[in-house]
Amino acid sequence: MTDAPKEDLSEWRRRIDSLDAELVALLNQRAQCAAVIGRSKRERNDSIFVPHREQEVFKRLGDLNQGPMPDTALRSIWREIMSASFALERPLVICHFGQPGAFTHLAAKLKFGDSVTYTAVEDINTVFTEVEKGHADYGVVPIENSTDGSITDTIDAFLATNLRIINELHLRIRHHLMSSSRRNEIRRIYSRHTVFRQCRHWLAANMPGVELVEIVSTTKAAERAAKEPGAAAIGHDEAAKLFGLPLVASDIQDNPHNVTRFVVIALPSRAAEPSGNDKTSVMFGVKDRPGALYDCLLPFHTAGINLARIESRPSRRKPWEYLFFIDLFGHHRESRVQDALEALRTHTSTLEVLGSYPKAEQALNDETETATRAE
Numbered sequence: 001m002t003d004a005p006k007e008d009l010s011e012w013r014r015r016i017d018s019l020d021a022e023l024v025a026l027l028n029q030r031a032q033c034a035a036v037i038g039r040s041k042r043e044r045n046d047s048i049f050v051p052h053r054e055q056e057v058f059k060r061l062g063d064l065n066q067g068p069m070p071d072t073a074l075r076s077i078w079r080e081i082m083s084a085s086f087a088l089e090r091p092l093v094i095c096h097f098g099q100p101g102a103f104t105h106l107a108a109k110l111k112f113g114d115s116v117t118y119t120a121v122e123d124i125n126t127v128f129t130e131v132e133k134g135h136a137d138y139g140v141v142p143i144e145n146s147t148d149g150s151i152t153d154t155i156d157a158f159l160a161t162n163l164r165i166i167n168e169l170h171l172r173i174r175h176h177l178m179s180s181s182r183r184n185e186i187r188r189i190y191s192r193h194t195v196f197r198q199c200r201h202w203l204a205a206n207m208p209g210v211e212l213v214e215i216v217s218t219t220k221a222a223e224r225a226a227k228e229p230g231a232a233a234i235g236h237d238e239a240a241k242l243f244g245l246p247l248v249a250s251d252i253q254d255n256p257h258n259v260t261r262f263v264v265i266a267l268p269s270r271a272a273e274p275s276g277n278d279k280t281s282v283m284f285g286v287k288d289r290p291g292a293l294y295d296c297l298l299p300f301h302t303a304g305i306n307l308a309r310i311e312s313r314p315s316r317r318k319p320w321e322y323l324f325f326i327d328l329f330g331h332h333r334e335s336r337v338q339d340a341l342e343a344l345r346t347h348t349s350t351l352e353v354l355g356s357y358p359k360a361e362q363a364l365n366d367e368t369e370t371a372t373r374a375e
Contacts, residue, residue: 027081030081030085031084031085031088034085034088034089035088035089037089038085038088038089038090041089041090042089042090047266047269047270048086048089048090048092048137049086049092049112049137049138049166049167049264049270050272050273051166051167051264051272051273051275051357051358052272052273052274052275052358054082054167054358055275055277055358056275057078057082058075058078058361061074061075061078062074079110079111079113080113080114080115082113083112083113083114083115083116084113084115086112086113086115086116087115087116091116091117092112092116092117092137092138093116093117093118093119093135093136093137093138094108094112094116094117094118094119094136094137094138094139094140095118095119095120095121095126095127095130095131095135095136095138095139095140096108096118096119096120096121096127096139096140096141097120097121097122097123097124097126097127097140097141097142097217098120098217098218098219099120099217099219099220100118100120100219100238100242101218101219101222101235101236101238101239101241101242102120102217102218102219102235102236102239103142103171103173103218103235103236103260104140104141104142104262105118105120105219106171106236106238107140107142107169107171107260107262108140108262110169110171111140111167111169111262111264112138119135119136122216122217123153123216124141124142124151124153124154124157125153125157127139127140127141127157127265128141128157128161128163128265131163131265131266131267132161132162132163132267137266137270138166138264138265138266138270139163139264139265139266140169140262140263140264140265141154141157141262141263141265142154142260142261142262143155143261143262143263144260144261144309145173145194145198145258145259145260145261146255146257146258146259146260146261147197147198147253147254147255147258148194148197148198149311150311150325151194152313154263155311155313155325156313158283158325158354159283159313159315159316159323162267162268163265163266163267163268164265164266164267164268164270164271164354164355165263165264165265165281165354165355165357166264166265166266166270166271166272166355166357167263167264167272167357167358168261168262168263168264168279168357168358168359168360169261169262169263169264169360170259170260170261170262170360171259171260171261171262172257172258172259173198173253173258173259173260174236174237174250174251174253174258175195175198175199175234175235175236175251175252175253175258176234176235176236176237176240176247176249176250176251176252177189177207177232177233177234177247177248177249177250177252178222178225178232178233178234178235178237178239178240178245178246178247178248179225179231179232179233179245179246179248180225180226180229180244180245180246181229181230181231181232182248183248183249185229185230186207186210186230186231186232186248187210187211187230187231188210188211188213188228188230188231188232189203189207189210189211189212189213189225189231189232189233189234190213190215190220190221190222190224190225190231190232190233190234191212191214191215191218191221191233191234191235192214192215192216192217192218192221193214195218195234195235196212196214196234198253198254198255198258199234199252199253199254200254201254202252202253202254203252206249206252218233218234218235218236218239219235219239219242221233221234221235221239222235222239222240222242222243222245223242223243225243225245226243226244226245232248233245234252237250261360263355263357264357271355271356272355272356272357272358274331274333274334274356275331275358277358277359277361278329278330278331278356278357278358278359279308279327279328279329279330279356279357279358279359280327280328280329280330280331280332280337280353280355280356280357281325281326281327281353281354281355281356282325282326282327282328282341282344282351282352282353282354283323283324283325283350283351283352283354284296284323284324284326284344284348284349284350284351284352285315285321285322285323285324285348285349285350285351286322286324286347286348286349287347287348287349288321292347293324295347296324296344296347296348297310298343299339299340299341299343299344300328300340300344302340302343303336303337303339303340304336305328305329305330305336305337305340306328306329307326307327307328307329308327308328308329309325309326309327310324310325310326310327311324311325312324312325313325323350325354328340329359330356331356332353332356333356341353
């Protein structure tokens with residue numbers, strides 16, 4: 001039996017080289033267009049990052065794509081193309097909570113790409129402060145987790161700011177136990193309190209009696225664990241790589257579909273225009289009387305507006321006075337949403353629209369997206 005002749009790949013490689021040359025030329029033509037747009041934006045002091053425009057680009061890519069390249073790969077490629085365009089239009093500074101390797105840093109990179117400047121701060125309140133002072137153009141903060149509920153630090157920060165939500169991102173969260181020690185030698189585990197809650201059942205079953213120490217970020221937890229014998233951390237595998245920590249156990253989150261919702265915050269002047277598929281976040285206080293909350297929610301039911309989320313927080317102004325936060329489907333400029341909000345206003349002591357923004361279409365797996373972009 002003789003071996004089948006091998007296909008000559010030289011012609012296919014020549015075609016790829018030729019296509020690469022065309023792609024480079026076209027990308028530079030696109031960059032020239034972006035530079036012209038950037039000059040116009042600077043003259044008019046317009047926003048560089050335009051959420052509804054991003055939504056339009058990704059939708060058009062999906063409509064144009066006939067395969068075999070998957071839509072997720074195209075989105076990753078175009079994320080970097082648009083990131084490079086931002087840099088040509090005007091350098092952007094993105095502030096996020098947590099050091100490089102933390103989940104919020106990874107979410108920020110998946111939203112803005114590698115061609116912008118990132119600045120890390122130690123807590124969520126400081127993200128708001130940096131954007132308010134103009135030290136950063138945009139901020140990225142976690143606001144809600146599918147397992148653990150709302151991120152209270154972010155919700156509380158909205159009580160004392162004029163910043164607005166202009167975009168959102170859903171990120172699949174995978175937690176890993178990392179340590180230089182063997183599993184049976186681990187006596188202490190560092191991580192954020194929210195991470196411990198998302199892994200509580202696994203920890204109870206697999207690491208009983210081990211001390212759990214809360215720390216400001218998962219990256220700081222990995223840094224601490226790398227210096228202490230018998231210590232471990234829970235976080236993203238990027239943090240493990242940063243500090244040379246082996247993964248002792250992978251995917252230890254209790255919920256295999258663990259997703260965190262992140263939001264992009266900015267000054268009101270950078271608010272998102274309607275995209276046709278939006279969400280709106282609203283904060284309001286209710287007047288102290290029977291049936292007040294029912295009356296506040298009734299206008300949305302009457303208008304056929306779906307509420308995606310509702311929760312309450314102490315107002316901090318009076319004992320037992322509460323503020324409510326809701327997410328609804330639609331943009332606050334839509335007439336039916338405007339009418340519902342005006343009806344809501346008659347039943348509230350305070351009402352504030354925290355922002356309208358394009359609805360996130362899917363939860364991204366940060367490891368898959370990063371790997372796809374690198375390829």
